[in-house]
Amino acid sequence: MFGPEGPSLRELAVQALSSVEHGYDLLAPKFDHTPFRTPGRVLDAVARALDPLGPFDDGLDLCCGTGAGVRVLAGLCRRSAVGVDFSAGMLEVARHRVRPEDGPAIGWVRGDARALPFTAAFDLVVSFGAFGHFLPRELPGLFAQVHSALRPGGSFAFPLGAPTPAHHPAFWALLGFDAVMRVRNALWRPPFVMYYRTFRLGTVLAELARAGFTTELRALPEFGRRDDGSPRARLVVATKSTAEQGG
Structure with missing residues (x-):
């Protein structure tokens, strides 16, 4: 479906009828040959935007997949x-594709983002393209976990695109995808949680504030601006107070 190295339609169907965890286990060997992988230009733009905010000692890529975000952290963090x-x-797959060189130590942890095994361990947490796997009601717990994993003064950063306008074909494609997933999850178990239109900026900012973050939005100029002058993509930077100790 995505070229000779990507998954076939049958493989995608099997993955879609699995749990999220097992589906990604199946997809992993071919994931980097699908459009689901975060584009390199997004990773590069985020790296450029974060660089002036450092230096960072230790970084965490939340829901790291095959490790593209860890490569970004390896260029920003001095220790790990x-x-x-x-x-x-x-x-x-990530262990084989991202190897330590002359930069910081690279580590991999199997764990659930909703129950992170870290407390005050990182200066920077990033995430790329994973938030569709969390229902809106899960955001308070997810953001609380990230807050706990950060040291005082640490930052949680992730890119967020502007909403697709209703006149654009992509709007209807994403709306249709979400509708299909809702029907699938109503009729089939285990559920496969992946929605493109549930992670909304207003809700995200409110939940970050509720978790104790101070948040700023930084335009990613590489993606230009919409007709109304607003950025097509932003970097959300949520910072934990320096006055807080631990979680």
Whole structure:
């Protein structure tokens, strides 16, 4: 479906009828040959935007997949860059594709983002393209976990695109995808949680504030601006107070 190295339509169907964890275990060997992987230009733009905010000692890539975000952290962090994901298959691919060189130590942890095994361990947490796997009601717990994993003064950063306008074909494609997933999850178990239109900026900012973060939005100029002058993509930077100790 995505070229000779990507998954076939049959493989995608099997993955879609699995749990999220098992589906990604199956997809892992071919994940980097699909459009689901975060594009390199997004990773590069985030790296450029974060660089002036450093220096950082230790970084965590939340829901790291095959490790593209850990590569970003390896260029920003002086001591360690860690990826956490609950798919053993994705982590196995990441271990082979992201190897320590002359930069910080690289680490991989199998774990659930909703129950992170870290407390005040990182200066920077990033995440790329994973938030569709969390229902809106899970955001308070997710953001609380990230807050606990950060040291005082640490930052939680992730890119967020502007909403697709209703006149654009992509709007209807994403709306249709979410509708299909809702029907699938109503009729089939285990559920496969992946929605493109549930992670909304207003809700995200409110939940970050509720978790104790101070948040700023930084335009990613590489992606230009919409007709109304607003950025097509932003970097959300949520910072934990320097006055807080631990979680």
